[in-house]
Amino acid sequence: MAEWVIETGGLWKQYRRKVAVTDLTLTVPPGEVFGFLGPNGAGKSTAIKMLLGLVRPSGGSARVLGHPPGHRATMARVGFLPEHFRFHTWMTATELLTLHSRLYGMDRATTVRRIPKLLEQVGLADQAGRPIAGFSKGMIQRIGLAQALLNRPALVFLDEPTSALDPLGRRLVRSIIHDLKAGGTTVFLNSHLLGEVEATCDRVAFIKAGRVLRTLPLHELEAGRLRVELRVDAVTPALLAALDALPLERLTAAVAADSEPGPESEAGRIITALHSGDTVTLLLTDEAVLPLIAERTLASGARLYALTPHRPSLEQLFLEIVGAEDSGQ
């Protein structure tokens, strides 16, 4: 098995005057559920299209399942649910899946066995003979998901797979993604719904203005970046000095009320601190510092009312990495 299912280096795409993707450099190992996050217009869909051979890159390198994107042998092992899913609406659900199974080169016996199971899996078993023209948007998304899984793919691209689904549908997609992962399938998930990504992905890449800003395993998100709220009777210079003097740590940001979190300290344990009135906010990378903070606080003469650790959500991290301004797209 290849070391990477997806491997890109400096992949970029320019449409006439507009650069859609500036630098797509990432690797996805087999069996991973990989989340692709970014604001509207960040170049996510163009990036996926380049990986599928729908769009020709202007430069850079890419390998998908060991071959260049769009390679015929590769595409037999790939499933794809596009963001703008449209199908031949005059077909029934079964006819549509039969057409796509023929395009996958599946034999008739396999097709006949596979289609009812897939319809059952996406909750459309009782709609098998109904024309797609009468389907709701959510039902079309479900049938789209079924066609992406027809060939038992080694790699599935899901571009906004839950955008039209109700909460039950979203839960179904989460369950399917977990099943795919359990079966060893690599999933490349592009979604605006950060909760979905947080619930399903092993790793996420943040993309903005066509560039991968950061790739982060989600377990690191859980283990690190601990935000701690320290509530005391009053934030005194003695308290700040005590916190500043913690061994191994160094406060790098100015402790001003409105200051933004600063860069990580060299020691990397306490990243930054903010304070306002009776509260000091600290960002830690190591939980072991917590008791020390309590001890130093009390030693400084402050009265400690609360020491509350908060795990940062993916949304907070998204806003921190990608930026909070609305792209307007």
Place this chain on the structure above:
Amino acid sequence: MRNVATITWLTFHEAWRRWVVVIALLLGALFVALFALGVEFILNESRPRINIGAGGQLVLFAGSFLVLAGLYVVHFLTIMLSIMAAIDAISGEITSHTIQTIVTKPIVRSQVVLGKWLGYAAMLIVYIGLLTGGVLGTVHVILGFDPPNAWAAFALFTLEALVLLSLSLLLGTRVSTLANGIGLFMLYGLAFIGSWVEQIASLPGLNAQSAIRLGQIPSLFMPVETLWRRVAYLLEPASLRQFGGNSPFSAISVPDPSIVTYAACYVVVTLGLAMWSFNRRDL
């Protein structure tokens, strides 16, 4: 080849399920019935004044006139149907994004173009055959007249359809359905006018060579009108050709047989370009 067959099957199935085939067949039958009734009424109502005996010169004259009149309509319908059939085939699927789930299967994009071309070509050939057969059969049954070169005429009608189909698919790989339709109809309009310029300039006594050459230029881009004039020439009995034809549909300026080779090459090149263009474009 299996992929091409699948797309051909899809093309035919779509035309069938979206009532295109049924409506075309019904209206085609209506056209043949109207033509037959018209021929029957013309003959019945003119009999008291004109004696049209079987096998006589008048049968030759009337039969040839009616065949050309009927087949001119078939030629016109062939053009309209060929343009309309495939105008949306590629560009429509690109716009609706339907194409994305098709071409991300283990399929070469040119197979999609070829499969659609084969599907539409097969349907158009059968339909043109039915209409042509309807016109020729009507004249045969009512008047007992059979024009020469009927099969050659059918083959050239088919070539007309393939020229438009291939060009429609080529443009569809690059421009929107609307732009494709406008482009094709305008090109046909130019070829139509060019053909008539050539015809009028070729009238005995005029023989305006510059106008003839000017009229031939649009046919290089859209050779369907030239093909029609070749059809008209082939269908007229030799005894009428010497008088320069006997109807407004006759060919005054008879195209060289090499136009058939040119049109066949045009189809091959245009279809090849359509496959190449679709292979290279971003979707």
